Amino acid sequence: MAATFTLGASAQHTDGTTKSLVKAEEEFAAAAAKDGIKSAFNDYSAKGALVFRPNPVDAKTFYANQPNDKNLSWAPDYARVSRSGDWGFTSGGYTVDGETKAYGEYLSVWKAINGKWQLVLDLGAEHHKPLNPVATHFVEPKDYFKPKFGGPKQAAAGKDIILTTEKTLNMTLKSYGIAAYGGFLNPDARVVFPGYEPVIGKDKIIAFYNSMVDKMSLRTVGADKAAGGDLAYTYGVATIDYRTDLRESFNYVFIYERQPDFNWNLIQQIYVPAER
Template sequence: MRAIVFAAVLLAAGPALAQAEDAAPIVAAERAFAADAPLLGLTASFNKWSVPDAVMIGDGEVQTVRDVFPPDIPRPADEIRLEWWPNFAGISRSGDLGFTTGGVAVNGRRTGHYFTIWKRQPDGDWKWVYDSGSGASAADVPGPDTEPAILPPGPELLQVVTSLDRPPPPMAADWAMTRVREEEAALARAAMTDQRAAHLAAMSDNGRLYVAPLPPAIGRTAFAEALAGWPATFRFGPTEGGGQSQYGDLVWTYGPAAWIRDGQEWTGHYVRLWQRQEGGFRIVLAQLIPAPPPAGG
């Protein structure tokens, strides 16, 4: 009875949706964004399709899109030809937050993967709030003429809450982010002694893991093999930013990371997408973005 009462409180405080949203609008937005790049140039297209404070991570820094692509800088005559296309996508049950990820090519050569978080704006348009890349191999991923795989929605709140053996915390606007921060902290503690086991415990069976330069790892066997390519331990700092869907079923995070490889200290950032599933939040996409190599590295 207690679980049912708390379920009613949660469902009254947030949108209770019986049907999952369709990810097609996000896929269409990503493809329109990609199509604009050769027409408008990278600066104009990246600014057109993002919110002004959208996050980009590269060269060891967290920057806004306008830091990376200042709107007043003319398009260079020798601008690279950047192409990308979605291979994997998903959307929240509230239809306000989603993602796509897929292959990237520079001047016709496949170089890695992008990962974009999209947020629906008050006027109904989709703009991205995070965009960055991974050096994971795109050599064998499906091409631009294929449809992306779609992440299935997680269970509805009522299913999750009635399965709990203890009351959930008080409802708040950022309750899902608060819960994921706890998961991030637990992952960070475990990764200090065994990152492979820590990630395997946190990953969703239907998630994707980018461990460059390997291709995207999909499925638990692939996760285990790919994680062997990372150092045995990581030091993950607290979550620095991210966001959650209105329904609380999708949460994205980023923060600092440090590790030792070949006797040298490396730094960078982790970026993760969490989905609320039966049993708790699980990672459905994880990437590590290294800073430039240390001197002599």
């Protein structure tokens, strides 16, 4: 994917900080309110960016055929940027102000392209009007690191590491059921699932999964790893067998963080219903 992204017109300058990414997100939201959703996504999305509506589709192609509404508002409450400053993600609540208001949570992945933040992945899961406020949590990179001799081979090797991690997660899910997540979740991990407000914290996530999920399997479609080696993301299709003997498919995006022991833990997961 990374090779297909090119600079858009209005993306915010990046200095490698989470602060600059949050500012880009806020300007993106302001542009949507002022100029319309279609115009904002066209200006802030990279070439080749994917939006999940609900299945993944090219952002510029999708919004070319959409009305330029001004009824969508959102604000980030969680954001991280890789220590290499080449990509980061934002997450938070959104509101659609129509005849009846709709609410939900979104996740956006951004990449730094020619010194500007560009949107490369975006999806959101709807839920009821939020009852529980989410504390703002913007995490700055702990330092700056980018390999001096990184190239296509190193990037491909990094991607393979993440694909192998998710393959291991999927195999563990098949062997041990939903309890497998106990070995892959950070203590402060977050889950966004349709119909529910964000579930924050490893213990709460495990309890949430156990309350409704019998089995889960993952089919990874894409992945990328930051040059700094600390953050990565995957996306694909999750098939969930509920305890009520129902099965449903979801598009997902998972964010991983490398730990001091070099294992990769999940720090954010989001699911949106997939159309067959």
